[in-house]
Amino acid sequence: MHKKLLGLVLSILFLFTFLVDYGYAQDARINPPREVLEKKIEEVAKRRGIPTVILKSIARVESVFQQYNPDGTVYTGRKGSIGLMQIYNKYGWFDTNRLKYDIDYNIEAGAEVLLMKWNMALNKLPRIGDMNPNILEHWYFALWAYNGWSKSNNPNMVPYKYPTWTKKYTYQQLIYLVAEKEYGQKITPIDPKLLPKNGLPDKNKHYDTPQPFHYGDIVMYKKGDIVKADVKTSLRIRKQPNGVEIGRVIGGTVLDVLEGPVLKEGYFWYRVKQRDGELEGWVVGNWIVKIGEKEEYPLKDIADCWAKDYILKLYDMGIVNGDSNKKYYPNKSITRQEMAILIARALKLEGEGYELNYADKDNIKDWAIDYVKAVSKAGYLDGFEDNTFRPDRYITREEAALMIARILGDENIEAELTYKDLAEINPQFISAVKVAGKYGIMLGKGDGTFKPKEPLTRSGAAKVIVKLLEVLNQKADNQ
Structure with a gap:
């Protein structure tokens, strides 16, 4: 009887330990180990076409990898930003409750916010080089804007004092420091001499890629890969890279990669064909994920054939x-x-x-x-x-x-x-x-x-x- 009771207690303790370590403590509201969080962030970054060191460094700067405080409350910023990626949900783009208690969702939201800023860097902010997202130096202005396009991130204005605190580094400088010191990845900043002495740089300015530049680890797909649309609603299919829309497919739709990647307007594009349909065109790689590779068929030229x-x-x-x-x-x-x-x-x-x-x-x-x-x-x-x-x-x-x-x-x-x-x-x-x-x-x-x-x-x-x-x-x- 005592042996059975002891076995039951040990089983419960083991289950509790498993849930805390690997269940990510969603109910218990305990922060998972950093290595667990980093792995999660890497997975999201790779799905979303973001260099992993960029997204991990953001989490480090924003929250020091905290979703919860020691007392179990949600880690919250001064202006109400939420959790691990410090998502400021003023405009209601995300589910606030999930931001608080679903770590995976919080990371996804952080990646989505960063991609919004990347899109800003393509359309409303200065550009760098050819805006290849797999060159780490090209994320400079997207990082500057992560918490808002603010003159406080102009390195020519730092250090300086706010009413209650002293700012030693710009946001992008902090990201670069973390990337180098904690992940061994150097990123060359834009020379401050090229930036205005105060305020924001001209949004129409086009900067050369800082040298030396460094590549990230964005996942590239190839002809023959089988992917699915990884979107909440629908994925746009275009006639050519960044061209006119010719149709849409819902999330989960299986696609065959026929061609790519092609860099166009800051994104990697792939020509795909709907596996169970006739729709064929170009999609952005950030919203597809690989689920397999094309089978080897006994007839070499039928892999892309509808029949x-x-x-x-x-x-x-x-x-x-x-x-x-x-x-x-x-x-x-x-x-x-x-x-x-x-x-x-x-x-x-x-x-x-x-x-x-x-x-x-x-x-x-x-x-x-x-x-x-x-x-x-x-x-x-x-x-x-x-x-x-x-x-x-x-x-x-x-x-x-x-x-x-x-x-x-x-x-x-x-x-x-x-x-x-x-x-x-x-x-x-x-x-x-x-x-x-x-x-x-x-x-x-x-x-x-x-x-x-x-x-x-x-x-x-x-x-x-x-x-x-x-x-x-x-x-x-x-x-």
């Missing part, structure tokens, strides 16, 4: 295998003989003993001849009135619809078509287009058109085959 899942399914089924370079060429249009191969393989058609009588049969490639025989024998892909097959001609969308209808044996249905370009569809294909739409195998474009004369792409062909097989399987199950 990659369909293509992979056909690859796994042995219906497609790519060329000698292991490429599928998803954006190319598909020829009639190539479509014959997909159909014959997918439906396991045989053309043995069937003789082709097309006038141009000698133009059919050796690697396609048996498949053309198979689809011709089945009656799924006809020749033309002049008795040619035209193997290298691209198959059109309306021709693909006719093929679908013939395979399903459902060429006549009652359905209304509302495509804007309905008049462009050949009358003999109208019923087939209805069938393709009825089963969701081929639908219109995003602009409400069907584009009947447009060649079917190899991506579109992969989708058609997969969807067609699904419908055939459903029909078989219902019989």
Whole structure:
């Protein structure tokens, strides 16, 4: 009995210790160890595109890494600034209660405030160099403005006395001192001789990057990375870096990085594509986080293709295998003989003993001849009135619809078509287009058109085959 009681007491003590050390004492209101806080700050800084030494040094200067006072009350500044990052919430940008009792939220708020000041440095304050945020010296004016764009941070006016205290250093000087003494990172300040003797520098002034300059540790993404939008509401997608907005995605949306980084107007931009959608454009790297790397696909050129899942399914089924370079060429249009191969393989058609009588049969490639025989024998892909097959001609969308209808044996249905370009569809294909739409195998474009004369792409062909097989399987199950 005593052993069980002792074990229970030890378990409770261990749990309490774990909560204090690693639960960050949100309920107990005890400051976590500095190393724990620094790790948290580093994680936030890396997510937000801020050099970690900058954000850690701010926390050191602002609160000496305190969220709470020794008596458990929230550490509060003279003007009511809150917690670890000393957030002054006069304008209600943040949740005051969370600033007080959620350390993670307080750090996030500090990073957001600093980015607001960085944006000020791009638009309303003097600029430095090319404003590459990964050069530590470029944060000088953003740091000056962290607690307000005040003349008291002009180094030519310090030291001097306030009514109740003496100021020995400017805010940015304190940050630089902490960075060097506590983190071993030197940062070269702007020469005070270049600044006005008093007051604020001209906001239109452009300073050269102080020498020597030093790089930070901002996380850069690369082509092939998988990221997600890390925003509270929505992330803007732009036509080009810092260009016009073309759309938005909500927080959590998964994106593939296609290109970047590109430095433009003080931010690193990345061209991304919505993984489960068509939206593609440029986003700021501060509001995306990496969640993985692009998979290695058996076909080298499908990673960024909207139809990659369909293509992979056909690859796994042995219906497609790519060329000698292991490429599928998803954006190319598909020829009639190539479509014959997909159909014959997918439906396991045989053309043995069937003789082709097309006038141009000698133009059919050796690697396609048996498949053309198979689809011709089945009656799924006809020749033309002049008795040619035209193997290298691209198959059109309306021709693909006719093929679908013939395979399903459902060429006549009652359905209304509302495509804007309905008049462009050949009358003999109208019923087939209805069938393709009825089963969701081929639908219109995003602009409400069907584009009947447009060649079917190899991506579109992969989708058609997969969807067609699904419908055939459903029909078989219902019989």
